[in-house]
Amino acid sequence: MVIILGKRLFQLIFVLFLLSAATFTMMKLAPGDPVRSLLRTDEFLTTQADEAKLRKELGFDLPIVVQYGEWMAGVMQLDLGKSYLTGKPVLDVMASRLPITAQLTGGALLVMLLITVPLGTAAALMPGRWPDHLGRALALIGASVPGFWLGLLLIYGFSYKLQLFPSMGKGGFFHMVLPCFTLGFSLAAVYARLLRNGLLESLSQHYIRAARARGVSERVILTRYAFRAALLPVVTMFGMSIGYLLGGAVVVETLFSWPGLGNMVMDAIFGRDYPVIQGYVLFTGAVVVMINLIVDLSYRAIDPRIRFGKGESA
Amino acid sequence: MIKNPVLQISGLSVALRAHSGSWIRHLVQGINLTLYPGEMHGLVGESGSGKSITASAVLGLLPGSLGITEGEILLNGKAIHRLPEKAKRRLRGREMACIFQNDQGSFAPFRKIGKQLTEALQAHEKMSSREAREISCEWLERVKLPAQRVFDSYPFQLSGGQLQRTSLAASLMMKPSLIIADEPTTALDVLTAEQILDLLSGLQKKTECAVLLISHDLTSVLKRTDRMSVMYGGHLMESGPTASVRRNPLHPYTKMLLKARPPLDGFMPDRLAAIPGEPGAVADQGCPFAPRCPYRKEACVHMPASGVRADDHSSACLFADPEGGDSIAAVARSDQDREVVWR
Amino acid sequence: MNAAIKKAVLRPARNGRYVWLSANPLLLIGISLLFVFMLLALSGWLLAANDPLAVNMAERLKSPSLEYPLGTDHMGRCIFSRLISGARTTLGITAMVLMTVMVIGIPMGLLCGYAGGRIDALFMRLVDGLLALPEFILAIAVAGFLGPSLMNLMLSVVLVKWIGYARVVRGVVMAEREKEYILAARVGGARTFKLLFRHLLPQAVSPVMVLAAFDVGKVILTISSLSYLGLGAQPPAPEWGAMLNDGRPYFQTAPELMLYPGAAIMLVVLAFNLIGDGLRNVLDLKERWRGNPG
Numbered sequence: 001m002v003i004i005l006g007k008r009l010f011q012l013i014f015v016l017f018l019l020s021a022a023t024f025t026m027m028k029l030a031p032g033d034p035v036r037s038l039l040r041t042d043e044f045l046t047t048q049a050d051e052a053k054l055r056k057e058l059g060f061d062l063p064i065v066v067q068y069g070e071w072m073a074g075v076m077q078l079d080l081g082k083s084y085l086t087g088k089p090v091l092d093v094m095a096s097r098l099p100i101t102a103q104l105t106g107g108a109l110l111v112m113l114l115i116t117v118p119l120g121t122a123a124a125l126m127p128g129r130w131p132d133h134l135g136r137a138l139a140l141i142g143a144s145v146p147g148f149w150l151g152l153l154l155i156y157g158f159s160y161k162l163q164l165f166p167s168m169g170k171g172g173f174f175h176m177v178l179p180c181f182t183l184g185f186s187l188a189a190v191y192a193r194l195l196r197n198g199l200l201e202s203l204s205q206h207y208i209r210a211a212r213a214r215g216v217s218e219r220v221i222l223t224r225y226a227f228r229a230a231l232l233p234v235v236t237m238f239g240m241s242i243g244y245l246l247g248g249a250v251v252v253e254t255l256f257s258w259p260g261l262g263n264m265v266m267d268a269i270f271g272r273d274y275p276v277i278q279g280y281v282l283f284t285g286a287v288v289v290m291i292n293l294i295v296d297l298s299y300r301a302i303d304p305r306i307r308f309g310k311g312e313s314a
Numbered sequence: 315m316i317k318n319p320v321l322q323i324s325g326l327s328v329a330l331r332a333h334s335g336s337w338i339r340h341l342v343q344g345i346n347l348t349l350y351p352g353e354m355h356g357l358v359g360e361s362g363s364g365k366s367i368t369a370s371a372v373l374g375l376l377p378g379s380l381g382i383t384e385g386e387i388l389l390n391g392k393a394i395h396r397l398p399e400k401a402k403r404r405l406r407g408r409e410m411a412c413i414f415q416n417d418q419g420s421f422a423p424f425r426k427i428g429k430q431l432t433e434a435l436q437a438h439e440k441m442s443s444r445e446a447r448e449i450s451c452e453w454l455e456r457v458k459l460p461a462q463r464v465f466d467s468y469p470f471q472l473s474g475g476q477l478q479r480t481s482l483a484a485s486l487m488m489k490p491s492l493i494i495a496d497e498p499t500t501a502l503d504v505l506t507a508e509q510i511l512d513l514l515s516g517l518q519k520k521t522e523c524a525v526l527l528i529s530h531d532l533t534s535v536l537k538r539t540d541r542m543s544v545m546y547g548g549h550l551m552e553s554g555p556t557a558s559v560r561r562n563p564l565h566p567y568t569k570m571l572l573k574a575r576p577p578l579d580g581f582m583p584d585r586l587a588a589i590p591g592e593p594g595a596v597a598d599q600g601c602p603f604a605p606r607c608p609y610r611k612e613a614c615v616h617m618p619a620s621g622v623r624a625d626d627h628s629s630a631c632l633f634a635d636p637e638g639g640d641s642i643a644a645v646a647r648s649d650q651d652r653e654v655v656w657r
Numbered sequence: 658m659n660a661a662i663k664k665a666v667l668r669p670a671r672n673g674r675y676v677w678l679s680a681n682p683l684l685l686i687g688i689s690l691l692f693v694f695m696l697l698a699l700s701g702w703l704l705a706a707n708d709p710l711a712v713n714m715a716e717r718l719k720s721p722s723l724e725y726p727l728g729t730d731h732m733g734r735c736i737f738s739r740l741i742s743g744a745r746t747t748l749g750i751t752a753m754v755l756m757t758v759m760v761i762g763i764p765m766g767l768l769c770g771y772a773g774g775r776i777d778a779l780f781m782r783l784v785d786g787l788l789a790l791p792e793f794i795l796a797i798a799v800a801g802f803l804g805p806s807l808m809n810l811m812l813s814v815v816l817v818k819w820i821g822y823a824r825v826v827r828g829v830v831m832a833e834r835e836k837e838y839i840l841a842a843r844v845g846g847a848r849t850f851k852l853l854f855r856h857l858l859p860q861a862v863s864p865v866m867v868l869a870a871f872d873v874g875k876v877i878l879t880i881s882s883l884s885y886l887g888l889g890a891q892p893p894a895p896e897w898g899a900m901l902n903d904g905r906p907y908f909q910t911a912p913e914l915m916l917y918p919g920a921a922i923m924l925v926v927l928a929f930n931l932i933g934d935g936l937r938n939v940l941d942l943k944e945r946w947r948g949n950p951g
Binding site for chain 3: 023027140153155243254266268
Binding site: 205206207208209210211212213214215216217218220224225228229302303304305308 | 373375399403404405406407408411412414416419420421422423424425430433434437438468470471481484485
């Protein structure tokens with residue numbers, strides 16, 4: 001247990017180091033001079049002196065290793081620098097955007113659950129019947145449809161033609177419907193299939209038959225036996241899907257003008273706001289590693305064989 | 315005192331269903347079995363002879379592709395083969411229980427034994443978790459297991475023997491009147507198997523339940539059961555008191571099975587007699603054993619296999635004769651004849 | 658002698674391939690769909706008589722006609738010609754990306770699986786690190802720092818995708834390298850190089866094929882998504898995702914501007930997913946690479 005945790009923690013640090021080094025290098029390699037572009041955006045006449053002053057202020061005159069060291073020391077204290085564009089601390093900007101993105105991804109996961117669980121269960125209980133075919137078709141479409149296109153179609157249909165839901169910005173429940181559905185749909189389709197396969201496999205296990213022979217009710221068998229066994233592949237896949245979710249959030253946020261982290265980073269990219277991009281990349285990497293740590297831990301909760309070192313390890 | 319039978323199967327047929335819903339093939343045909351309280355009934359046969367399908371039919375756990383086409387199953391006098399699923403579920407575990415062959419497969423690997431036991435108890439009777447725990451532990455002790463430890467263990471932490479004891483406890487704890495033991499010892503080593511069967515017989519005497527012991531291990535069936543039945547190709551070949559079947563097998567298949575068994579005493583022969591040919595498919599017509607039977611006659615292939623029935627000891631062979639009459643004996647007397655056929 | 662052996666080995670394989678297609682309607686549909694697209698893309702210069710880049714403001718937003726089979730876009734360009742030329746762009750880029758990925762990934766997998774030890778450990782560390790970074794995020798980072806361009810986008814996809822191939826090949830090599838036939842070949846004096854490419858690599862062909870079939874779809878989705886965001890192909894290049902982005906302001910008045918490129922993306926990805934599904938069934942691989950979107 002401790003070893004696994006330690007290993008994951010080490011991975012977290014290693015990944016963050018790798019990411020920080022990579023983003024820092026890329027930032028330095030980046031074409032164009034941020035100092036100049038900064039000054040240009042201020043629309044003032046700039047002099048050599050101004051430029052040198054700003055350069056010094058940003059620490060760009062120091063040797064690169066020292067710059068990295070100082071930057072890293074800052075990161076350690078959660079100081080990710082200041083946005084070139086607004087001058088606000090990157091951490092503050094991200095902190096204000098994070099809940100908005102969390103709301104979107106949370107909603108998408110909810111949409112996913114609302115589709116996946118009933119559809120996957122129905123398909124597993126009626127293999128070869130219409131819910132199964134529906135699930136199969138949806139899985140294929142879900143894995144093939146570009147998210148941004150689905151979003152556009154939804155906007156066109158539900159927002160422009162039917163005028164049911166708003167298509168722009170953040171607001172109440174109605175603002176969440178289309179973005180969350182857009183982000184959650186592909187996941188739902190794929191996971192419904194995964195759940196169906198897992199359930200079918202676990203329902204064919206001998207222990208299910210034995211439980212039936214003991215007179216345990218079908219409801220208990222489904223919820224406490226079959227679902228539990230089918231959860232393993234689902235949870236494993238979730239660790240891999242988190243990247244999709246975060247990437248998809250960027251697309252969906254742009255599409256629906258949702259003022260979250262994704263929108264922030266898109267603005268930062270087009271504005272060459274390197275500290276913000278850097279902060280975003282570091283944060284995302286950390287989230288992915290953390291989620292995988294949680295997946296590992298829940299794996300052990302789901303299958304005690306892993307906890308006791310029997311059977312296959314995570 | 316005449317006891318009422320616990321289980322009465324009469325004329326049971328099970329068939330495979332096609333996608334269209336029509337019956338394709340019979341897997342079990344015309345099975346008659348009667349079990350009385352406190353009786354252990356052995357059901358032997360090769361793999362695929364229909365033993366386990368019969369057991370599943372009784373339990374109401376036939377897979378969706380199979381169904382009962384004919385006959386009836388009475389449990390304590392009540393017809394159970396046509397009950398709705400919910401009513402069947404109430405009977406399972408409480409009125410009839412099952413011990414399966416696969417020791418690892420009786421309990422879900424990711425849930426503690428205790429939970430699975432109490433859950434079964436609570437599925438049938440309203441009781442507190444504490445009560446359920448007490449009952450479970452009491453029965454774990456009766457099967458001579460360290461109750462507390464097993465209760466809090468996961469299935470993979472127990473050995474095969476321990477698990478089979480646990481499933482014995484699980485099946486007995488609701489004091490069912492019928493226990494179906496579907497090859498309960500096949501996956502175990504000989505010594506452990508003997509211990510499990512000892513336990514089963516011991517506890518059976520205490521609870522007065524009937525046991526249907528399904529096995530392809532002829533030796534333990536002969537040793538432990540009161541009555542036995544032999545199945546082949548979905549048909550019942552012979553049925554009777556174990557002692558009588560052993561001493562005086564009526565059906566050629568039973569005779570050959572008994573010959574194929576290593577003797578309990580004396581010397582091991584150089585070669586055990588084997589039954590020639592491959593285990594046959596289920597025949598819809600005639601005797602299923604006919605293709606492999608050394609005493610085969612013209613009639614065997616066409617006539618339905620429902621032969622001599624003595625009161626207590628019956629055989630499906632057309633020519634079997636409890637009095638040691640001429641038909642089989644005549645053929646069997648000629649050793650050369652047999653040689654020819656066997657080759 | 659040698660030829661006879663070859664014949665004996667090859668015939669069942671050919672025969673098998675024949676059986677596959679008829680036994681797998683999904684695979685068949687996928688391949689036919691792809692074939693149609695290929696034909697369209699290849700015969701682009703015949704069918705698409707119009708220059709996909711030619712702006713003609715007098716002819717903007719025209720409905721379908723003989724001259725413009727699918728009408729014109731907001732700048733009077735022939736939508737059909739742009740779609741066709743977009744197919745070439747998209748499929749070409751994807752093919753290039755996957756080829757690069759395999760050229761890097763497969764030898765890496767062979768090396769790590771065969772060498773084991775420290776090289777392998779180092780590799781796994783690196784993989785752990787890179788896997789924490791979803792390709793989409795990496796693409797954003799690369800586009801953000803090095804500027805949005807198709808080249809940079811391809812670079813970031815390659816940076817992430819090669820891992821999958823290296824891992825699959827590594828797994829196969831590790832499983833196979835202790836088997837008798839490899840030992841026999843080694844005892845027989847086969848050189849390591851020959852061992853790797855003649856004996857071990859063929860074992861990895863089917864899993865790599867399935868992985869690649871699914872990856873085509875994923876790469877197309879990634880590239881078009883990022884192009885839509887403006888981080889990939891830049892206008893006026895006729896890339897499907899960029900076309901969607903281009904037509905976005907007009908989508909209320911001219912929904913077909915977004916309908917066609919999106920449908921094209923979906924159908925091509927669908928074709929490859931069908932092929933992937935079919936191949937996996939045929940090659941009897943586990944559901945390990947079941948479409949994880951993204």
